[in-house]
């Protein structure tokens with residue numbers, strides 16, 4: 001059981017580790033923060049202090065609370081400092097061998113009851129657990145960026161994980177004011193799997209020259225209520241990162257046609273046009289011209305674009321439900337609270353009418369004769 005007295009260790013003090021440490025300390029825990037680069041730990045502590053003080057300035061917490069929360073986070077310089085932790089959450093570099101090595105060292109310091117969790121986005125929790133002496137206490141706890149703001153946590157038991165560990169983690173995440181969902185240990189878990197068509201179908205429409213990025217972005221925002229369009233979002237995330245996730249999901253699904261990467265994104269990465277961070281992606285950020293003035297919106301194409309992308313997203317969410325990746329409720333919660341979708345996709349599909357979703361997929365399937373447009377068995381079984 002994780003209670004207020006439980007000590008939490010966070011390994012890796014980058015974007016995610018820093019946020020997770022702040023969340024755990026805000027929930028009342030003493031937190032050990034470790035990074036193999038001491039400068040990263042110091043920088044993370046400075047940033048956490050800054051974020052807490054800003055929250056206090058905005059009146060969300062008091063000055064005293066900001067100080068108390070910050071006072072509960074201890075930067076540690078050696079991994080052995082995690083010895084009395086009750087839960088260790090790892091958020092280091094995305095590399096199976098390095099993560100396993102770090103966990104093996106952690107396992108040699110902590111007690112038998114300590115829960116070991118990874119925040120990995122793309123590695124198999126089962127493979128990580130397989131490197132442990134005691135894989136029963138190993139689990140995935142996938143937070144979303146920025147962790148203090150995003151409510152969702154995917155709780156991913158490995159096939160070796162003791163059932164009780166998942167229950168303990170669900171309760172702990174609720175106490176941390178998060179919205180936990182249980183996801184099956186499959187590539188992309190819920191969110192990174194179900195969100196694929198937002199990018200891939202949009203890229204496909206663009207590559208077929210049906211509509212330009214601004215038309216597609218405008219369609220998804222105006223007709224769907226998405227906060228950002230797919231091209232703006234890919235430019236924001238960085239094409240290197242977005243392409244890597246797509247490639248990992250595609251390969252892990254044995255080259256499933258629905259997840260196939262796109263040549264236009266591969267080329268952007270090859271050219272170094274990674275999006276906002278390099279000043280250029282689908283849009284140009286190197287001058288003052290707003291995105292909305294960089295291309296013409298073809299208003300006549302908006303409905304067609306929206307229908308196609310939303311249909312593919314709904315099909316993906318239904319398919320995840322069909323294969324028990326999560327419950328229907330959890331899949332809808334995950335997309336709303338992990339990536340801010342305006343509605344849960346399964347509820348959205350039911351609103352549109354599943355027969356209409358099925359009909360649109362069949363129309364695309366007969367038009368293209370491609371596997372990627374086949375309806376999920378959810379729609380006809």
Ligand SMILES: NC(=O)c1ccc[n+]([C@@H]2O[C@H](COP(=O)([O-])OP(=O)(O)OC[C@H]3O[C@@H](n4cnc5c(N)ncnc54)[C@H](O)[C@@H]3O)[C@@H](O)[C@H]2O)c1
Pocket residue numbers: 011012013014015016017034035036037040090091092093094098102119120121122142143144145
């Ligand atoms: N960035 C995201 O949006 C996001 C979201 C969810 C999950 N994740 C996952 O979280 C993990 C961390 O991602 P991030 O974006 O915070 O990365 P990051 O690069 O910002 O931070 C990683 C930190 O880990 C440290 N590190 C590397 N190797 C280490 C080791 N052997 N021991 C201790 N520390 C080590 C680095 O010094 C760095 O400070 C990854 O597994 C990633 O897949 C990332």
